[in-house]
Amino acid sequence: MSKTFQGKVVVVTGGASGIGLATAKRFSELGASVYVTGRREAELAAAVKAIGGDVTGVRGDASKLADLDTLYDTIQQRHAHIDVLVPNAGGGSMLPLGAITEEHYDDTFGRNVKGVIFTVQKALPLLRDGGAIVLIGSTAAVQxxxxxxxxxxxxAAVRNLARGWTTDLRERGIRVNVVSPGPVKTPGLVELAGPDAAAQQGLLxxxxxxxxLGRVADPxxxxxxxxFLASADASFIAGAELFVDGGMTQV
Known part of the structure; x- marks a missing residue:
C-alpha cells in the first residue's frame, strides 16, 4: 500500500469505533502518525491496538474544551503540528417533535456542532498552512x-461550517471539506434500534x-x-460535500 501520508500528523476525534476507527486505521496504513480520541478508556485502548502503527490515544470528550486542550497539548509535546484534522466525534438519538427535551438538544448539538467548532478552532495554532480538515456530515442533513x-x-450546521471556514482559512491554504455518509454499519447506527439483535438487523x-446499491456501507x-479528500489528489477541492451513500440521495 502506498504511504500517501508518510511523515504527516493526523488527528481523528471519536476514533474508538465505527467510522472514526476505520478512518484512523486507514491513515495509519497510509503512513501517518495518528492521534485518536475517545471518551471511554477501555474502548480507546482497544482501538489503539486495532489501528496499529504510530498511533496515540488521548482520552477525552470533544465537546469539553478542557479535554481538547489536553489533546492539543499532547500533540504539541510530540509533533508540534497537525497536517490533517478529522473532527469525527459526534452522534445522536431519536426523539419526535413534541418529545424533544433540552437535554436531547444540548447533547446532540454539543457533540455535533460545539465539539466540531472548538475541535477545529483550538487546532488552528498547530494546523499547518496547506493542511486539510475533513468534517463528517450525514445524508440526514438533506432528508x-x-x-x-x-x-x-x-x-446541516456541519455542512455550512465547511463553507464558512473555507473562506476564513483561504489565506492559509487550508482546505475544508465534508464527507456525508449514508447508512453505515456502525455501533452508533444499530443501537438506534435498541439492544435486540433482530431489531438491529431489521433496521439494517x-x-x-x-x-x-442495495446495501449499507462498511466503515x-x-x-x-x-x-481522498485529505490527500494531494484532492488539492483543488474545497468547501465541497462528498456524499458516500450508495446513491441514496442522488437518484
Missing part, C-alpha cells in the same frame, strides 16, 4: 427523517432497501473517502 430532526439540523435491512468505505 426528512421521522424523530431525527435535531440530529439532522446539527449535521430496511435501510439497505432504500439504497440503490472502511467512508474512511477511503476521507483520506
Amino acid at each position: 426528512g427523517t421521522p424523530a431525527f430532526s435535531v440530529y439532522s439540523a446539527s449535521k 435491512d430496511f435501510m439497505a432497501s432504500q439504497i440503490p 472502511s468505505e467512508i474512511a477511503k473517502a476521507v483520506t
